[in-house]
Amino acid sequence: MTARVLEHPPAEEIRLEEVLHALADPARLEIVRFLAVSGAEVPCSAIDLAVSKSTTTHHYRVLREAGVITQVYRGTSKMNGLRRADLDRLFPGLLDSVVSAVEGQRADTAPATPPTP
Amino acid sequence: MTARVLEHPPAEEIRLEEVLHALADPARLEIVRFLAVSGAEVPCSAIDLAVSKSTTTHHYRVLREAGVITQVYRGTSKMNGLRRADLDRLFPGLLDSVVSAVEGQRADTAPATPPTP
DNA sequence: ATCTTAGTCCGACAGACGTCGGACTACCGA
DNA sequence: TCGGTAGTCCGACGTCTGTCGGACTAAGAT
Numbered sequence A, B: 001m002t003a004r005v006l007e008h009p010p011a012e013e014i015r016l017e018e019v020l021h022a023l024a025d026p027a028r029l030e031i032v033r034f035l036a037v038s039g040a041e042v043p044c045s046a047i048d049l050a051v052s053k054s055t056t057t058h059h060y061r062v063l064r065e066a067g068v069i070t071q072v073y074r075g076t077s078k079m080n081g082l083r084r085a086d087l088d089r090l091f092p093g094l095l096d097s098v099v100s101a102v103e104g105q106r107a108d109t110a111p112a113t114p115p116t117p
Numbered sequence C: 001a002t003c004t005t006a007g008t009c010c011g012a013c014a015g016a017c018g019t020c021g022g023a024c025t026a027c028c029g030a
Numbered sequence D: 001t002c003g004g005t006a007g008t009c010c011g012a013c014g015t016c017t018g019t020c021g022g023a024c025t026a027a028g029a030t
Helices: A016-023 A026-038 A053-066 A084-090 A094-109 B016-023 B026-038 B053-066 B084-090 B094-109
Strands: A069-074 A077-082 B069-074 B077-082
Touching (some): A016 A053, A016 B016, A016 B094, A026 A077, A053 A069, A094 B094, B026 B053, B026 B077, B026 B094, B053 B069
Antiparallel strands (some): A069 A077
16 A cells, blocks of 8 residues: 655656756755755755645655655655755756756845845 | 847846756757857757757747847848856856756767668 | 644646647848 | 748647645654
8 A cells, every 4th residue: 555655766767858847946946955955854844835735745746756856754754855966976067056056046036135024 | 020139038037947947858958958069159950859840949939038049140040059158157057067967868868779761 | 542743646727838730921042 | 033941920739737625644642
């Protein structure tokens, strides 16, 4: 029963187009950014995405199936981690440039002026 | 009447998600790869895409509207060039890592069996 | 046992996407 | 002037995507 174990594509099957497609969405980019800067495994609920729970599940699955993240069940939650080693080997520099790009763009979008109530 | 001049987004309006989305397609990735390795401006017809003319037009437009390429009319053809300076400034390393990734993947995918018409 | 927490699965839906053929336009060259 | 060449525009099509609510399930906490 229970799909208690999630399927992950082996490294050799990770395709660049799919990775790029997986990254080409604000919610998923935020997940990847968060995982990259935190450098840790975190449960889905740790990242605030401003979409419903079902949509959140969907985005994590897209990332996992593209080979960008790993997901393992741990107790009542599911821990998500970046497949940094695989990605760095397959596409050297890609992850870092994307993450720093999104960090930079974030600085433009969510900048200086904090909430102005 | 002629839209003899094409609209390009100014550099400040280039969004990472859109660039990634533009790159997340085999045909468009091939265009970008070609432009990057050739380092030159080439007409649409210089790159063989295995899709129809209308589809080709569509892909070039997606790239231009995302800010990835420039397009200018020159005589009877339209020259396409990478916006490398803008991209390198906005997203340092991104273009290079994507291009070398696709080159690497190409080595796996394209070999042995050449076109069999 | 029961409740809570965390996430899944199942339609559903609107909009975007990649694709095409075919008619069209702009420019060059003979 | 008349082709030919290069690319555009216009529906149209099937598919994929992001989104949701709601019912569901697994594992801990009480």
